[in-house]
Amino acid sequence: GPSAAEIAAALQFAAEKAKAEKAAAEKAAAEKAAAGKAAVEKAAAEKAAAEKAAAEKAAEGKAAEKMPNKNDRPQRSPSPPKKGTKGGPKGKGKGVGAAPAPKAGGKGNQPGSKGNQPRKAEVFPKVPLKRLFWTPLSLAATSASCIWEKIDRQLENTSFDENELEALFSEAGITSERRSVCEKPKVAKRRLFEEQRRRQIWFMLALMPEQAVLLRAIETTDETVLPPEKVELLLANLPSAEEEATLRAATADPSSQATDAWDEPEGFMINLLAVPSYQLRIRVWGFLNSMEHTVVRMTEATDDCRKAVSCLSGSARIEKLLALILRVGNYLNSGTPRGRADGFDLDTLSKLIQLKASQEQTLLDFVITQLDRDCPQMIREMYEPCCEFEAVRSAQRHNMSDLKEELCTLIAQATGYLQQLESCCAASSDGPLLRQKDQIGQQLESLKGIRCAFDEWSTDFARLCAWFHIDPRKRTTSEAFFGLWDGFLSDVRKTLDAVERRRAALHTPKRASTLPRSRRGSLQSPDKIRRAATIQLLTPEPAESSTNSPAPVASNAPGGLRPRA
Numbered sequence: 001g002p003s004a005a006e007i008a009a010a011l012q013f014a015a016e017k018a019k020a021e022k023a024a025a026e027k028a029a030a031e032k033a034a035a036g037k038a039a040v041e042k043a044a045a046e047k048a049a050a051e052k053a054a055a056e057k058a059a060e061g062k063a064a065e066k067m068p069n070k071n072d073r074p075q076r077s078p079s080p081p082k083k084g085t086k087g088g089p090k091g092k093g094k095g096v097g098a099a100p101a102p103k104a105g106g107k108g109n110q111p112g113s114k115g116n117q118p119r120k121a122e123v124f125p126k127v128p129l130k131r132l133f134w135t136p137l138s139l140a141a142t143s144a145s146c147i148w149e150k151i152d153r154q155l156e157n158t159s160f161d162e163n164e165l166e167a168l169f170s171e172a173g174i175t176s177e178r179r180s181v182c183e184k185p186k187v188a189k190r191r192l193f194e195e196q197r198r199r200q201i202w203f204m205l206a207l208m209p210e211q212a213v214l215l216r217a218i219e220t221t222d223e224t225v226l227p228p229e230k231v232e233l234l235l236a237n238l239p240s241a242e243e244e245a246t247l248r249a250a251t252a253d254p255s256s257q258a259t260d261a262w263d264e265p266e267g268f269m270i271n272l273l274a275v276p277s278y279q280l281r282i283r284v285w286g287f288l289n290s291m292e293h294t295v296v297r298m299t300e301a302t303d304d305c306r307k308a309v310s311c312l313s314g315s316a317r318i319e320k321l322l323a324l325i326l327r328v329g330n331y332l333n334s335g336t337p338r339g340r341a342d343g344f345d346l347d348t349l350s351k352l353i354q355l356k357a358s359q360e361q362t363l364l365d366f367v368i369t370q371l372d373r374d375c376p377q378m379i380r381e382m383y384e385p386c387c388e389f390e391a392v393r394s395a396q397r398h399n400m401s402d403l404k405e406e407l408c409t410l411i412a413q414a415t416g417y418l419q420q421l422e423s424c425c426a427a428s429s430d431g432p433l434l435r436q437k438d439q440i441g442q443q444l445e446s447l448k449g450i451r452c453a454f455d456e457w458s459t460d461f462a463r464l465c466a467w468f469h470i471d472p473r474k475r476t477t478s479e480a481f482f483g484l485w486d487g488f489l490s491d492v493r494k495t496l497d498a499v500e501r502r503r504a505a506l507h508t509p510k511r512a513s514t515l516p517r518s519r520r521g522s523l524q525s526p527d528k529i530r531r532a533a534t535i536q537l538l539t540p541e542p543a544e545s546s547t548n549s550p551a552p553v554a555s556n557a558p559g560g561l562r563p564r565a
Helices: 004-066 147-154 162-168 176-182 195-207 211-220 228-236 241-251 264-273 278-313 316-332 346-351 363-374 388-395 400-427 431-467 478-507 526-538
Strands: none
Touching (some): 195 228, 211 264, 211 278, 211 431, 278 400, 278 431, 346 478, 363 478, 388 478, 400 478, 431 478
């Protein structure tokens, strides 16, 4: 057993670890609290800024309402007479006389030209308005026939909305009091859903046709109006039982029957409730749309897995590979209780690549090298189309346990839909519901056929596990079994490629030099050149004979001879 010192060290390590975890948890909690506090402060600041902006906007509106119009000039009251003068107008003499009468045909207070009196009555708007700068015309009492004369006689009573004109073209902008007079009162729309739920319904309605067409398509299950993706969107936004009960209770009030009383999301849901058996129609419709893909997917899964079972149980190449692994393993385990084995567990296949050799190779490299030397093409044949590797790779993509549970759920769901449709059709002969009942019956038969195929596959897989002597108490699933073989065959393929690359490198001849043999020796490396020069300097020269040596040359050096370089 462990010593007391080891136990104490382990306890100390556990205490330090727990302390570090506690400190980390406290730090995370503090950071989370700080983040929450910062978010609250940010929200409060944003709210204060919004309130401040609203107050400033309201103040600007009040100031604009109180601002006088530049066209509303106050009329001056007549100034009192000066001291020393009498109040009435004077004639000739000192003081100010009466104002001269306006000249006929000149510029006066009347619009138009040549002093014609206006025919139209004076109008008095309720608010100052913007001006239309035009040149007015005033017709004489006896004027020639023209369009304005005809308008004056026949179209004088042409009407328009004076309130709307004043609201649109007021000088200082429309005030809140004036807006309440000009605009029509808005009818408050009733709402029942939360804002997030209302947005979901708004988004759905934006992708759908108009409500009348949509409700008609739901009632008749028209696939030309509602393709499968829109049926799926409609199915995801069906009202829950609580929402349906709330809507029915709200519509029970006679005052809420008007169409304009509800907002659009609530109004659509209320109209949807009026469709007979709307929940059953839409759910069966979505179920039928998804069945085509579901049947294809499950049929493909059973076919792939049964093909993999056939390949692994009847493959001579797999038997040859396992036989060589068994002999090599017994040789390595000779003299131990693990030796002299009749077989091995399939989990051993993943351990072959983990056992390293002394020359940077693995046990799987050795096995594949030996097998490739004896049977060169046998391993490669496992990776041909429609052979072992492709069958195992296709089968391991399917989770047969989950697919079997999904199949049982679909059969129960289709059976429930069929019973509901039969009860609805017995009460009333509804054409779309009768058509859905026939389609559900056909799909239920297809699902039962797939269930028979799953049962046959379960029997084949149990037989395959018994063929490889897998303990049934382990309850090995198909995805684990085929995943193990897929990983092992992938490692075998990588090892075989590495073996072939090494063999190709050994048999590849070296590249010959392009220089002729006579010139190959003339090229020397710089190191060789430096060594040759050093040897030449250190080697003493032989004594020159008197007959062959040239005559000495006189120089200024001592002795009269020039030294040799």
